[in-house]
Amino acid sequence: MSLADERETRRRASCGGVGTEHVGRLRGNLRRIPLVGWVCALAALANGLAWALIVPPFQVPDENAHYAYVQQVAERGTLPRLVSPEGALSPREDEILSSLLTFEIAGHADNPAPSTDLQQQVIDGVAKQNLSALGSGDALTATNNPPLYYALQAIPYKLTPGGKVLDKLAAMRFLSALMGALTVLLVFMFLRELLPGSRWAWPAGALLVAFQPLFGFMSGGVNNDDLLYLTGAGVLWAIARAFNRGLTPLNGALIGGFMGVGLVSKLTLLGFVPAVALAVALLARRARSRGSVDAGRGLAWAVGLSAAPIAAYVLLNHLVWARSAIPGGIGSVSGSAGRTFRLKEEFSHVWQLFLPRLWMRPQFSYSPLWETWFKGFVGRFGWLDYGFPAWVYQFARVISLSVLALAAGELMRRRAAVRRRLGELAVYALAVVGLWVEIGVQSYRYLIANGGVFEQARYLLPLLGLYAAVIVLAVRFGGRRWGPVLGAALVVLAVGHNLFAQAITISRYYA
Amino acid sequence: MLAIATAATVILLQRSPRRSGANLTSNRGFVIPVTGGQQLCEPAELVPADTGAIRLTARAAGLPAPALGVDIRGPAGRIASGRLDGGWRPGAIGIRVTRTASTVAATVCVTNLGLNQVDFGGSTPDSAYVIQIGGRPFDGRLRIEYLRPGSESWLGLAPTLVHRFSLAKSDALRHWAAIAASVLVLLSIALALWAVLGVEPLPSEERLP
Numbered sequence: 001m002s003l004a005d006e007r008e009t010r011r012r013a014s015c016g017g018v019g020t021e022h023v024g025r026l027r028g029n030l031r032r033i034p035l036v037g038w039v040c041a042l043a044a045l046a047n048g049l050a051w052a053l054i055v056p057p058f059q060v061p062d063e064n065a066h067y068a069y070v071q072q073v074a075e076r077g078t079l080p081r082l083v084s085p086e087g088a089l090s091p092r093e094d095e096i097l098s099s100l101l102t103f104e105i106a107g108h109a110d111n112p113a114p115s116t117d118l119q120q121q122v123i124d125g126v127a128k129q130n131l132s133a134l135g136s137g138d139a140l141t142a143t144n145n146p147p148l149y150y151a152l153q154a155i156p157y158k159l160t161p162g163g164k165v166l167d168k169l170a171a172m173r174f175l176s177a178l179m180g181a182l183t184v185l186l187v188f189m190f191l192r193e194l195l196p197g198s199r200w201a202w203p204a205g206a207l208l209v210a211f212q213p214l215f216g217f218m219s220g221g222v223n224n225d226d227l228l229y230l231t232g233a234g235v236l237w238a239i240a241r242a243f244n245r246g247l248t249p250l251n252g253a254l255i256g257g258f259m260g261v262g263l264v265s266k267l268t269l270l271g272f273v274p275a276v277a278l279a280v281a282l283l284a285r286r287a288r289s290r291g292s293v294d295a296g297r298g299l300a301w302a303v304g305l306s307a308a309p310i311a312a313y314v315l316l317n318h319l320v321w322a323r324s325a326i327p328g329g330i331g332s333v334s335g336s337a338g339r340t341f342r343l344k345e346e347f348s349h350v351w352q353l354f355l356p357r358l359w360m361r362p363q364f365s366y367s368p369l370w371e372t373w374f375k376g377f378v379g380r381f382g383w384l385d386y387g388f389p390a391w392v393y394q395f396a397r398v399i400s401l402s403v404l405a406l407a408a409g410e411l412m413r414r415r416a417a418v419r420r421r422l423g424e425l426a427v428y429a430l431a432v433v434g435l436w437v438e439i440g441v442q443s444y445r446y447l448i449a450n451g452g453v454f455e456q457a458r459y460l461l462p463l464l465g466l467y468a469a470v471i472v473l474a475v476r477f478g479g480r481r482w483g484p485v486l487g488a489a490l491v492v493l494a495v496g497h498n499l500f501a502q503a504i505t506i507s508r509y510y511a
Numbered sequence: 512m513l514a515i516a517t518a519a520t521v522i523l524l525q526r527s528p529r530r531s532g533a534n535l536t537s538n539r540g541f542v543i544p545v546t547g548g549q550q551l552c553e554p555a556e557l558v559p560a561d562t563g564a565i566r567l568t569a570r571a572a573g574l575p576a577p578a579l580g581v582d583i584r585g586p587a588g589r590i591a592s593g594r595l596d597g598g599w600r601p602g603a604i605g606i607r608v609t610r611t612a613s614t615v616a617a618t619v620c621v622t623n624l625g626l627n628q629v630d631f632g633g634s635t636p637d638s639a640y641v642i643q644i645g646g647r648p649f650d651g652r653l654r655i656e657y658l659r660p661g662s663e664s665w666l667g668l669a670p671t672l673v674h675r676f677s678l679a680k681s682d683a684l685r686h687w688a689a690i691a692a693s694v695l696v697l698l699s700i701a702l703a704l705w706a707v708l709g710v711e712p713l714p715s716e717e718r719l720p
Contacts, residue, residue, distance in 0.1 A: 039706045046699035053692040056679060100679055104535040110656075111535045114679040116559050116614040123679055170681035203706040211703065488707050495700055496515040502696065503522070510675045511529060511668065 044210035048177030051220025060221025080139035087136025144327035180219025193240035204487030205468030213501035231262030232462025252298030256305025271438030275431035350440030376457025406474035532559035541630035563660025568632030570601035577625020
C-alpha cells in the first residue's frame, strides 16, 4: 500500500469509523500471518482434541455444571438461575453422571474410570431411557457466569443429532479445542506485534503455549475458561498492535471487541480493565502529541465495545432473565464458619496469595506461589486430584528460573528499547497485577463465604501471551546462533512435558 | 526428541502388577477390624474379568501378621479363592486368587486365619453399604483393588488400555478414540517439529524492538 493509499484509507476511516476498508485491511493482515503461525495453531488444535479424547467425560473441573448451563440455554432458551437449596440437574444429565461414577472418580486419584463392559451396559441403558433434558434451572457453580461461551456451545449441542449427553459433550469439547487453537494463533500474533524483530523466535513462544499441559487439558474440556483464554490473548494482541501501529479505529475496536467479548465470557477478565484503561490513555496521549486524527475514534471504539456487551448483559439479567444485575455480586460478602469480612485482611490475603508475606499476619499455611500457582501451572489435573511426581516440579523450577534469568538478561541487553517502551510494559505489568487482584479478591470472598479454597492455576491462563513473551525473550538472549537451538530445546521440553501429562492421565483413569 | 523416545520406551517396558479394577471406596485408614478367626464378607462387589489377585491395605494388631484367606462367591457359587501366608508387612498387601474369566457381581470374603486382629483400610461409616464381620452387620466398606494376574509392561497392557479407552465415551467416538488420540498426539508433535525446523526460511535481517 502506498503512502497516499494509506492516507486515503485513514481519511475514510476517520469519517466512517471501522469501515469496510479497515475490515479489508484486517483481512489482509490475517492473510499476512506467516504460515508458521497457522501451523502452531493446528498443533494446538491436534493437542486439544487429543486431550478431549483422553480425559473421561466430566473429569475436567466443573464440566457437569458447564454442561448444565449449555443444556439450559439450548433446551429452554434462557439462562440458569440459583435454586435454593441447590436444584437438581436434568434427569438426563444426572443419571449419566451417576452411571459414569463421576463423583466416585473425581477427587479420588486411586479410582479409575469405568473399565468393564458391564459398566458400559449401565451407561447404554441410561442413554436409552430418553430422560428429560430439563432440570431445575440451576447450573451449580456455573450458574452465575455470563452467557457467551454457553451460547456458542449451544451450537454444537443443537447440531449433535439425538439426545445423548456424551455425544453432545464430545461435540462441545471439540469447540473448546478450536478455541484453544485460536488462542495460540492470537498468542502468535501478539508476539509478532510485541517483538517484531524476533520472527524466528515466535514459533517457540506459541508452541510452548500450545503444549502447556494445563492449557491443553482445559482446551479439551467444556469450561468457559476456554473463551476467557482466547479473549485474554486477543486483548494482549490488540494492545500490542495498537502500541505498534497507533490507536486507529480498527485497533481501538479490536481492544474493545476482545475486552467486551471476554467480559461476557467470564468476569475474571475484569482484572484486565485497569491495563486496558492505561493502554488506551497512553495511546491516546501519544496520538494527540503526534496530531493523529484517528485516536479519538479509536478511543471511542475501545471504550464503547468494552462496555456495550457487559452493559447489555446487566440489563438483560435485570429485565429479561430475572437474575440479579451481576449474579454472584461483586460487593462485600457475609461471613460464615466464624469468619467475618475485613478489608485489611482482604488486602493481606490478596498480597500473600502471590507475594512473600513480609510483616503480615499469615493467611495461608502453605506457600500459594509454589503450591497453587507454580505446581498448578506445571500440572495438576482432573478435579485437582492428580499431578506429576515431585521431582518434575523441582526440575521445572530449575528450568523456569533459567528461562526467567535469560529473559531478564535479554531485557537488560535491550534496555534502551525497554526504556522507550516503558509505558507499554507498564500496561502488561498492570494486566498481571489486575488479574492477581481480581483472583485474590474472589479467593478471599469465597473463603469468607464458604470456608473453602477458590484459587486454581488455570485462572492465570489469560496471561498466556505474556508467558510466551518471556519464552521469546529468553530464546532471543541466545542470539541468532544459539537462539534457535535454545528455542528448539524448549519446544522439545514442552512436547515431552505435555506427553508426560497425557501419560499420567491415561495411567490415572485407565490403568 | 530422541531422549523423549528413549524415556518413553523405558517406561513402556517396565513390568509391574496392573489393575483390573477397583471398588471405588475411599481408604480412610485402618478402620475395619477383623479379629482372629473372623470372616469379613462384602456383598455387591463388581469383580472384573481377568482378576488374578486382590489388593487391600491392612495392618496386624500384633506380630506375626496372620494368614488371610479370600473367597469370591457369585450367584452360582465360588468364583475364585486364594490365600496369603502370615508374616506380611503393614500397608498394601496382594492376595493371589484363581483367575476370573468374566466380570461378575460377587461377594468378597476375607478370613483372618490367625489369632491377632487385623485392621483393614476402607471407609466407615458408609451409608450406602453394610458388610458382615463375623456374621454381624458392620456399617462400612473395605477398599479393594482387583489386579490382573502376574506382572505386565505398559506395552503388554496396551490392548486392555485400548479396550478401556473405548468405554464410557460418546458412541460416535468410543470405538476409534484410542487410535484417534494417538494419531492426534503424533500429528501435534509433527506440526511442532515442522514449525521449529523451518516451515519458512529465516529472514535475512531482523528489526529490533
